[in-house]
Amino acid sequence: MAGVNEERPLQLDNAGTLNQSVSTSLEVDKIGILPGHESDYSACTFVLNHEDHTLGNALRWMIMKDADVEFCGYSAPHPSEPKIHLRIQMYDNMSAVDCLRKALSNLRDLLSTVDQKYKKSLRNDKYIKEDDVDVRAVVEETLRERGRLASSGDAMDTS
Amino acid sequence: MPRSNDDTRRHVQVLPERIGQVAGSEFPGHYPGEDHSWNLQRFKENLVVSVQRLTPSTVEFDLIGVDASIANALRRVMIAEVPTVAIDSVYVWNNTSIMQDEVLCHRLGLLPLKVDPRKVQYTKNPDKPSENDTLIFDLRVRCDRNKDASRGETDPRKLYYDSNVYSGMLEWVPQGAQSDKFGVNGVPKPAPVDPDILLVKLRPKQVVDFHCFARKGVGMNHAKWSPVATASYRLLPQIIIRSPIPPEHQEKFQKCFPPGVIDIEDDASGHPQCVVKNPRKDTVSREVLRHPEFQDLVQLTRIRDHFLFNVESTGQYNPEELIPEAIKILLGKITEVEQGLDKLFAPSAGAA
Numbered sequence: 001m002a003g004v005n006e007e008r009p010l011q012l013d014n015a016g017t018l019n020q021s022v023s024t025s026l027e028v029d030k031i032g033i034l035p036g037h038e039s040d041y042s043a044c045t046f047v048l049n050h051e052d053h054t055l056g057n058a059l060r061w062m063i064m065k066d067a068d069v070e071f072c073g074y075s076a077p078h079p080s081e082p083k084i085h086l087r088i089q090m091y092d093n094m095s096a097v098d099c100l101r102k103a104l105s106n107l108r109d110l111l112s113t114v115d116q117k118y119k120k121s122l123r124n125d126k127y128i129k130e131d132d133v134d135v136r137a138v139v140e141e142t143l144r145e146r147g148r149l150a151s152s153g154d155a156m157d158t159s
Numbered sequence: 160m161p162r163s164n165d166d167t168r169r170h171v172q173v174l175p176e177r178i179g180q181v182a183g184s185e186f187p188g189h190y191p192g193e194d195h196s197w198n199l200q201r202f203k204e205n206l207v208v209s210v211q212r213l214t215p216s217t218v219e220f221d222l223i224g225v226d227a228s229i230a231n232a233l234r235r236v237m238i239a240e241v242p243t244v245a246i247d248s249v250y251v252w253n254n255t256s257i258m259q260d261e262v263l264c265h266r267l268g269l270l271p272l273k274v275d276p277r278k279v280q281y282t283k284n285p286d287k288p289s290e291n292d293t294l295i296f297d298l299r300v301r302c303d304r305n306k307d308a309s310r311g312e313t314d315p316r317k318l319y320y321d322s323n324v325y326s327g328m329l330e331w332v333p334q335g336a337q338s339d340k341f342g343v344n345g346v347p348k349p350a351p352v353d354p355d356i357l358l359v360k361l362r363p364k365q366v367v368d369f370h371c372f373a374r375k376g377v378g379m380n381h382a383k384w385s386p387v388a389t390a391s392y393r394l395l396p397q398i399i400i401r402s403p404i405p406p407e408h409q410e411k412f413q414k415c416f417p418p419g420v421i422d423i424e425d426d427a428s429g430h431p432q433c434v435v436k437n438p439r440k441d442t443v444s445r446e447v448l449r450h451p452e453f454q455d456l457v458q459l460t461r462i463r464d465h466f467l468f469n470v471e472s473t474g475q476y477n478p479e480e481l482i483p484e485a486i487k488i489l490l491g492k493i494t495e496v497e498q499g500l501d502k503l504f505a506p507s508a509g510a511a
Contacts, residue, residue: 030499054235057228065197067187115486117208128212
């Protein structure tokens with residue numbers, strides 16, 4: 001699965017924020033820890049670069065499912081900065097880094113399970129298979145009912 | 160076993176003026192004596208994914224047993240992060256139509272192209288396009304008068320040749336070995352998904368001559384790269400009839416809901432009763448809550464972890480492929496963060 005996202009090149013996003021450091025032109029690290037964390041990492045705020053609510057909220061939920069977590073929350077500090085802050089505080093001086101790793105691995109299991117079940121349902125289940133609504137036919141039918149000439153105007157130019 | 164819909168912990172309450180119990184509370188420590196920590200086995204037992212309907216452009220499926228954050232992540236990735244190929248740069252050699260260059264170029268960019276994005280790489284350097292990351296399309300159309308048209312003819316289609324420019328007139332120009340990769344072995348030739356999109360109208364002697372570069376991109380940079388027309392979910396409505404509806408009000412009760420939601424059936428003793436037939440069709444209009452005669456007889460809820468997804472593809476992917484692609488991208492994100500953690504705590508980095 002690796003490599004699905006990495007290959008996307010650096011570029012300006014719509015808000016004009018460069019996804020790399022302006023001063024060094026180096027690509028910024030994917031993840032960092034804000035200053036002020038506990039020295040045993042039992043409470044830290046992680047910075048996830050180039051991530052948003054998509055991963056942030058899912059990860060927050062998975063971390064909150066861990067019984068050793070005292071607090072977990074995330075925020076997007078500014079809408080035009082492509083990063084999120086993820087705060088984790090642990091009970092009993094346990095490591096928030098280990099907790100994050102465990103949550104990532106659990107999230108992978110969860111998504112793989114959804115993927116398997118989806119593919120299984122697509123293969124085995126009985127569901128409605130039908131054609132799309134033919135919009136053109138519906139429009140022509142409606143126009144005919146209203147007594148207007150159906151083919152005036154936008155039919156494809158065959159000349 | 161999947162959980163019962165009667166489990167009140169799964170209910171989001173739909174009240175006359177507000178909604179209640181929106182957020183789930185199934186976290187460790189919330190209910191004394193209950194274990195709500197993550198358990199993959201339990202998750203597998205509760206999870207139901209069931210495809211409901213498939214057409215050439217849309218897929219509808221139920222996702223039951225996940226949190227809203229997971230369902231929302233899938234939806235967001237489908238809209239903004241599953242890549243497609245779209246026209247990104249256009250060289251305007253000539254344009255004497257009434258439409259401004261930039262407006263017509265914008266229209267070209269929005270055309271969905273039938274190109275498998277998995278066969279195209281992201282552009283590393285736009286100044287150095289290569290056959291692996293760029294597809295080239297030409298649009299060269301000139302309108303002329305039809306000399307054979309009868310005098311007094313007013314229909315432009317009879318009076319002129321090529322007075323309408325359609326998306327199907329874009330012509331793919333294979334570069335390098337692209338002709339071995341596309342348009343052969345069942346891979347369709349790169350072309351717009353719909354050939355009959357009207358781009359601009361011309362009059363005699365007007366010309367459009369465009370040279371288009373199509374690149375791979377994602378919807379978060381521009382909506383033209385979004386592979387879905389819509390990707391949305393709603394929660395399954397659940398109508399609870401608390402006590403029997405009196406016979407004189409049954410028809411009125413039925414009419415408070417869209418057709419097909421409530422049925423009037425004879426019960427075991429032969430008396431007609433209102434029963435919930437298909438809550439899926441309900442729009443949760445809350446009409447029933449406005450009438451005092453139904454006070455306390457009915458309760459409207461939604462199932463908090465039962466998502467009814469509706470995904471419509473714009474044609475680059477088959478609709479049923481979109482969810483697996485979205486999951487692949489989410490898994491890629493997880494791997495990226497894990498690798499970032501490895502790097503952060505690598506001994507050489509001296510981060511610890």
